[in-house]
Amino acid sequence: MAMAVTRVAVLTSGGDAPGMNAAVRAVVRSTIARGGEAFGVEHGYEGLLEAAIRPLNLGDVGGVLDRGGTFLGTSRSERYRSPEGVAEAARILKEQDIEALVVIGGDGSYRGADELAAHGIATVGVPGTIDNDINGTDTSIGFDTALNTICDAVGKVRDTASSHERTFVIEVMGRDSGILALYSGLATGADCILVPEVPWGLDDVCAAVAQGVARGKKHSIIMVAEGAAHAFGLAEDLAEACAHRVRTVVLGHIQRGGAPSGFDRILASRMGAEACSALAKGESGVAVGLRHADTVTYPLKEAYASAHVLRREIYELAKVLSL
Numbered sequence: 001m002a003m004a005v006t007r008v009a010v011l012t013s014g015g016d017a018p019g020m021n022a023a024v025r026a027v028v029r030s031t032i033a034r035g036g037e038a039f040g041v042e043h044g045y046e047g048l049l050e051a052a053i054r055p056l057n058l059g060d061v062g063g064v065l066d067r068g069g070t071f072l073g074t075s076r077s078e079r080y081r082s083p084e085g086v087a088e089a090a091r092i093l094k095e096q097d098i099e100a101l102v103v104i105g106g107d108g109s110y111r112g113a114d115e116l117a118a119h120g121i122a123t124v125g126v127p128g129t130i131d132n133d134i135n136g137t138d139t140s141i142g143f144d145t146a147l148n149t150i151c152d153a154v155g156k157v158r159d160t161a162s163s164h165e166r167t168f169v170i171e172v173m174g175r176d177s178g179i180l181a182l183y184s185g186l187a188t189g190a191d192c193i194l195v196p197e198v199p200w201g202l203d204d205v206c207a208a209v210a211q212g213v214a215r216g217k218k219h220s221i222i223m224v225a226e227g228a229a230h231a232f233g234l235a236e237d238l239a240e241a242c243a244h245r246v247r248t249v250v251l252g253h254i255q256r257g258g259a260p261s262g263f264d265r266i267l268a269s270r271m272g273a274e275a276c277s278a279l280a281k282g283e284s285g286v287a288v289g290l291r292h293a294d295t296v297t298y299p300l301k302e303a304y305a306s307a308h309v310l311r312r313e314i315y316e317l318a319k320v321l322s323l
């Protein structure tokens with residue numbers, strides 16, 4: 001289908017996520033394949049306000065499919081958050097005859113895209129965040145890679161934990177969401193998973209550790225979402241309460257780096273292409289999602305008005321399987 005809009009810009013915004021480059025590549029190549037022209041905005045909304053916009057051709061997105069980070073650069077822009085900032089961004093895009101903007105990022109970036117749509121720029125959001133906290137999509141670009149990075153790191157921690165018969169508190173990212181921690185805990189067989197969505201107490205953590213020790217386990221792994229507790233404080237409390245040898249690992253930004261997994265490369269490619277297909281249909285103010293293996297679009301508002309709900313049955317499953 002030919003495009004309803006022909007000059008399409010793309011930016012990456014918020015925390016970077018592995019697979020963002022693959023999504024930019026898909027937007028650029030799908031736009032050109034439909035007879036349009038593609039543009040890249042550097043450093044997210046901050047770069048947009050500086051008019052840091054350049055044409056992107058087929059070759060400009062060669063060799064990026066398997067690269068982590070975002071070659072366009074990203075930012076969290078304070079300036080863009082004001083109504084004046086949004087109006088200025090719309091003016092800059094219109095001045096360059098750019099009719100549409102694809103925003104690859106998280107819920108804050110989506111809000112910005114929705115505000116821009118109200119100024120007559122066609123906008124589409126593509127979910128790029130390791131947090132997987134965006135409502136309306138089964139998953140987001142970068143989540144799978146971050147999960148694999150965490151699995152790899154926890155495997156290494158487990159080796160030393162069992163050699164020394166220690167308990168490790170491992171803190172993972174996720175902002176206010178416990179989804180990354182939950183999936184990481186389930187995938188690594190953690191003895192206890194602490195997420196902001198489920199109330200917990202120190203007694204629960206001690207009981208989980210004691211349960212493992214009672215059946216002869218040589219190590220315990222407590223997986224903590226950054227939004228549920230601070231790992232160092234928790235480790236101190238735990239050592240005092242259970243008189244156990246406790247060590248702490250905060251995985252930090254390594255979770256955001258590295259080459260995207262095959263899954264994320266495919267997800268990003270499909271979602272970037274879906275964004276262009278939405279623009280071709282004349283859609284604006286929509287987010288791309290993955291639902292039951294299909295790419296879909298739905299209102300941006302739906303995506304940022306409420307958070308992606310942590311599936312309680314998966315939390316319960318992780319508890320049962322860690323017995």
Ligand code: F6P
Pocket residue numbers: 014015106129130131173174175226256
């Ligand atoms: O949203 C992605 C994320 O990595 C969160 O998990 C984390 O809380 C935050 O970004 C960290 O942000 P920064 O890179 O600014 O420290």
